[in-house]
Amino acid sequence: MAGPATKSTSSSSAQAGAKKSSNRSHKRSRTGCFTCRLRRKKCDEVKPGCKACKNLGLQCQYKRPMWWSNQEERLAQKEKIKNIIKRTKLTEKTYHAVPINTQSPPSLCNSVPTSDGFSDSMSKTRAASVDSQLSDFNNMSPPQMYNMGMALPPYEPSCPPYPGFAPYEIDIKTECQTFINDVPTRRDSTISSFSAFQPPSVGSSLAPENWVQQDYFEQQQDFFDEPLDMNFLEFTHGPVMPSYQAVIQVDEADQPLLNHFIDKVVPRIFPILEVTQYGSARAELIFPNLESNKPFLHCCLSIAAQHMKATQVAKDADEEQNINQSIIHHRLLTITELCESLARDADYAQTLEAQLAVILFQCSVGIPDDGLQDIPWYDHFEGATKLIERLDLANSLVAMNGNPTAQVPFNVSLVAWIDILGATMLGRSPMLADAYRQKMLAGASTGLAELMGCEDQIMYLISEIACLESIKTGMDDSTLCSHITLVGKQITLTEQAAGPVGNCYSSSGAIKPAQLRNNITAVFRIATRILLCSMVPGFNRRQPTAMKLVDELTTVMSFIPTGADGLDKSLVWPLLIAGSHSLEGSGFRTMFAERAELMGEEAKFGSFGQIKELLKDVWAINDANLATGDEENVHWRDVMRQKGWDFLLI
Template sequence: MAGATTSTSSAPATSAQAAAKKSSNRSHKRSRTGCFTCRLRRKKCDEVKPGCKACKNLGLQCQYKRPMWWSDQGERLSQKEKIKNIIKRTKLTEKTYSAVPINANSPPSLCNSVPTSDGFSDSVSKTRAASVDSQLSEFNMSPPQMYGMNMPLPPYEPSCPPYPGYAPYEVDIKTECQTFINDIPTRRDSTISSFSAFQPPSVGGSLAPESWVHQDFFEQQEEFFEEPLDFNFLELPHGSTVPSYQAIIQVDEADQPLLNHFIDRVVPQIFPVLEVTQYGSARAEMIFPALESNKSFLHCCLSLAAQHMVSTRCARDVDEEQKTIDSALDHRMKTIKELCDAMVTGTEPSQILESQLGMILFQCSVGLPNDGLHDPIPWHHHFEGATDVIARLDLANSLVALNGNPSAQIPFNITLAAWVDILGATMLGRSPVLADAYRQKMLAGASTGLAELMGCEDQILYLISEIACLESIKLGMDDSTLCSHITLVGKQITLTEQNAGPIGSCYSSSGALKPKQLRHNITAMFRIAARIMLCSMVPGFNRRQPMVINLVEELTTIMSFIPAGADGLDKSLVWPLLIAGSHSLEGSGFRAMFAERAGLMGEEAEYGSFGRMKELLKDVWAINDANLAKGDEENVHWRDVMQQKGWDFLLI
């Protein structure tokens, strides 16, 4: 008898199959769900019964039993509109809760790091425990209760779609397995994995439940909230105008768990800011289509999924763990082979760039610092290949050509490349490859899409590029010339503060995320880190200098306005935390804050770039604290410690 063979294909599940799947999974319970009202509003739920705090504060009906409208998309949209009307009426009865204003005199020169109007200064940190925490508790107080929990909902009035301006995704991945004996079909099985921007995957499938994100696009349109961000600014490589995307991803049956794990566990960690401000857009318009059409990208993602499974100890026993490790190595080799074949044939250069950037950036989301599974090819070697493709496609000149065109869309892959190029240059102590292009963008006041991607305004990233250029050539300068250049860049950083928004909570009083406020906060973090990096190049620099201590403490204070925990945004701030943390003193507020927030992250703090950065800071602190205890004020640079450990990681 011939051996049995298995073939696998994928196709969108039919509505009947999807309904059957939902029905069969109703008996499964998630360990953490929240009420259906909070789920619909994309809100965190404290799961207090009979009514959670969010619903109680807004006068909404809190439902833990699955309501009838949950199963029908049209009814869901109708219910969201009803909730919106209730929130409108509730908002008319409460005061507008604005960001916490803290006024102080701004420090001079290079240490001026935050907006002088409604902003922070070095004196803020001195009263942080006494004043900031108390004001935060006041800010989060409950609004007046004008409407009862069981108040009848107002009549439904048709309105615009709930997520204008970008494409949410609704993806069913169906895997069919058919067994043949002597070329005769004997058995046919099928499984369905669902991923949706409107509801989490069911536990009944092969995926773990996805955590909910702080989002409420309805409320952002109200006068109580800021204007929403432009969701169409970035030109995603596989973008389309359809309201949803159906993925057809072909994988072997043995690789299906890896694909599920990648989509469910790894993807939300790759672009944290995009996840909370443009929920699902990167998945629907970039990652899912690339998995479908780009073989090297697919193998890259499966390899990283296997590495993540090992890091998070998903294997049930030693044999399964070894099998997962073998899968990681096997798919990595297939990734390289597919890339080499594509380079030889010279076809689809955009897919080559897509895969190379994926191999660089996705690695930042997986792996333990010393697990031995990281890619043996350094990230900057992959980036050399990526810059070759960028040159072949003339993307740098195309990017500069968009200057002065406010309606232009920035290609997503060039934005990813700029992110790696600028912050990666600081890892290596050299100039960014496309530094000239960033300088032209800075002078033109034009964007590269970095603010939409990572939450930091482009002008700050351009200035970090200038700082990296200055650091790469400082050895050939005398002290006077170096200080002149440092002062000039410092003044440019100060200019970015003139139109900067105030620092404050990025959540409304009802818990809805305010994307623009989040951008203000993240930009301030990177601005301070840029100043610290610039100051560290001044001859005679010492981390015990008051201005350095003040800068580190300012950054520490701003961190209290960044979402924390396993679902927070600490992983998007690896670079500024590294720069500030490496200059923090023993017993400083930064170290206490860092330990507290890492604890809130749980196991999420152990792997990826954040975990590597945490281990690096631990070693830097141990060396510098020991030197200081002996009376030696010389600081070991974090880059030197990385070299001593044999690390060649991209910490962004």
């Protein structure tokens, strides 16, 4: 008799809706009672009953109630709570009413809507959540759940935004069918749930309650003073409808990897999009590709295994070996599937998305010394160049100039991001440098500000500097300085048109996207000027100009959200440029160490963990040289070359 065979199918349902980027505190253990969560109120978490529930005569529930998982029951419960509150308030007015003293001064207790959970000092150190948005959503306290930073487009124009809801609720379902001699016998089914509160359905007759509208107005008023184009980037798969369901087929042994990828890795891949357009990339790029793009799927499973290796301590040598085998196994399958896709000479866009995922996702999970063989990112990008040529992306970039309403393809923005900053890693010109130059002259966008937070004009200037660096060998000092001066003037022009740097949190604690963009662009702009100045003949990091620029970047970093859920991981490139020119005892090094400590485990892997190790080696060499009177700096590229590192530090 043949042995039993097992098949498994994994499915996930994704529903996109209106959502604000959550602003989570660093104390993840704080949850709040479910009654306060439903009311969108802050909970003091006193047990067995919180103060708010006691004062209003409500049942305080810390154990997840049955009605929480059902939309209709949840709405019914909300109606019950509202009626109880009305009765309680009416009773208070009946038995505790007192005459109004017209001579007394007006009360100050209700003069300004406030929240004791969002003080100005706290808002400067708290960061918008860009990770664990799925599995931890039900563990968020009310202010964290409902103070979102950016809404996705509503289901339809007539549907108002509901800031308290996640864009989708996802379940990973595994069905195992046992066969004996090809005859189906036992059937098992398991579900792994990734909860994200579901928005009201389209056409729902439920009108938002007044108290919900009041909370929404008080907490999000500052945010809506900063409109942001929600549909600037165009995804290959198009907008995902609320009824969209993706069926992801994996082997049963790979189910934990898929769960881990969706739960732990996905929120780390596009940090800026997570803050400003929550869920857009995963719902419109990642989930559709997991369903239909085999090299993309195997890439993600390999990335999940890498993240497990970086974050989980193996129990024994066998467990570590199993994780390493999973990484290598799916890496090989990724390459095999990519080669087959290229051989078919079709589906160029889908294959390019898989190729870019192989390059970019590594930046979220890689560790400095993996110990496992892999293909360098620039070799993958060389392979992607053929697809870029087939898709004629260079001409597509230029064709959008002069059309302010044109949507930028998401793949185009990804290519530009990797191409420009990757060129500085290698000391060569970007592949599409001519197209970026034309877009710079036309003042046109490539979607880089929406994707990674830095204004396009600064990124174009980084491309120009990379081009200049690649051809400076053999150029006389006078000619080189002339080119440097021209680029420097262009940087100055961007400074004159830039918005001010400031606190990127609103009074409610939500992220203000436009202000965040100003702050991130300022960091990149200063780093760009440092990179340009370092090319001047005779440049020395002890010169006053160099030290001043590094100090300026250090100051601006205080306006960037930090911590485990912060955005330090989005500023790896400027931190590398400034850090490599910082002196021993400088404010930059103190700032960098403090922010790395606040990041905790997040500072140990991904591109941030890699530059942390790289800068440590660069500083050790350069500080030792200065101690002996040698002022020549070792370049960070030389250190990477000596270490055999080929990171893409973006």
